[in-house]
Amino acid sequence: LAKTTQPISMDSYEGQEVNITCSHNNIATNDYITWYQQFPSQGPRFIIQGYKTKVTNEVASLFIPADRKSSTLSLPRVSLSDTAVYYCLVSFSGNTPLVFGKGTRLSVIA
Amino acid sequence: AAGVIQSPRHLIKEKRETATLKCYPIPRHDTVYWYQQGPGQDPQFLISFYEKMQSDKGSIPDRFSAQQFSDYHSELNMSSLELGDSALYFCASSTRGSGTYQETQYFGPGTRLLVL
Numbered sequence: 364l365a366k367t368t369q370p371i372s373m374d375s376y377e378g379q380e381v382n383i384t385c386s387h388n389n390i391a392t393n394d395y396i397t398w399y400q401q402f403p404s405q406g407p408r409f410i411i412q413g414y415k416t417k418v419t420n421e422v423a424s425l426f427i428p429a430d431r432k433s434s435t436l437s438l439p440r441v442s443l444s445d446t447a448v449y450y451c452l453v454s455f456s457g458n459t460p461l462v463f464g465k466g467t468r469l470s471v472i473a
Numbered sequence: 474a475a476g477v478i479q480s481p482r483h484l485i486k487e488k489r490e491t492a493t494l495k496c497y498p499i500p501r502h503d504t505v506y507w508y509q510q511g512p513g514q515d516p517q518f519l520i521s522f523y524e525k526m527q528s529d530k531g532s533i534p535d536r537f538s539a540q541q542f543s544d545y546h547s548e549l550n551m552s553s554l555e556l557g558d559s560a561l562y563f564c565a566s567s568t569r570g571s572g573t574y575q576e577t578q579y580f581g582p583g584t585r586l587l588v589l
Contacts, residue, residue: 397575401516404583405580405582405583406477406565406580406582406583407516407563407580408580409577409578409579412575412577458528458567458569458576459575460506460518460531461506461508461516461518461565461578462518463517
């Protein structure tokens with residue numbers, strides 16, 4: 364399993380764009396990159412998934428360079444409600460269990 | 474939209490007692506996962522089931538067992554409870570998918586277990 368490394372914490376003001384970078388140097392050919400968000404005392408929630416290049420949905424964008432050794436989650440114009448822990452996960456395709464590493468605790472300040 | 478249901482939401486037990494946690498997956502989801510999250514910790518995978526068969530096993534203690542029933546709901550049985558078992562227990566469900574990408578797992582609200 365590819366090990367992931369991401370910042371322990373980040374602070375941002377409301378309205379700013381937040382970029383959280385995750386490194387996964389040992390990512391395998393069949394691995395996908397997935398990001399989950401977790402609020403205190405709630406279950407993790409899927410944000411976005413990608414394999415290469417750029418993926419965008421209604422809440423975030425995911426940028427993956429050609430070598431796939433890192434990925435960047437971009438949250439546009441964060442609000443106070445985006446304060447949460449964000450997990451970067453690398454996993455095989457299919458129905459493999461999620462392996463959570465140390466996530467990034469994002470604090471959004473008014 | 475229907476979500477994953479877990480019961481009970483809160484549970485208090487004494488050491489050495491037993492506990493049963495229940496999980497009802499999203500309709501038409503055939504795969505169930507159990508995760509444990511201790512205080513200040515990250516979620517850790519315990520065990521998963523697909524079509525009532527165990528599919529993957531993580532760091533689940535021997536004191537714990539689980540199964541998936543014909544209606545796809547799952548139960549996590551915990552015996553000889555220890556203080557260290559106090560944690561949030563999440564159940565997640567997904568469809569099986571074709572295997573070409575990582576299937577999204579939908580998490581329930583969790584059961585908070587406190588062992589005294």
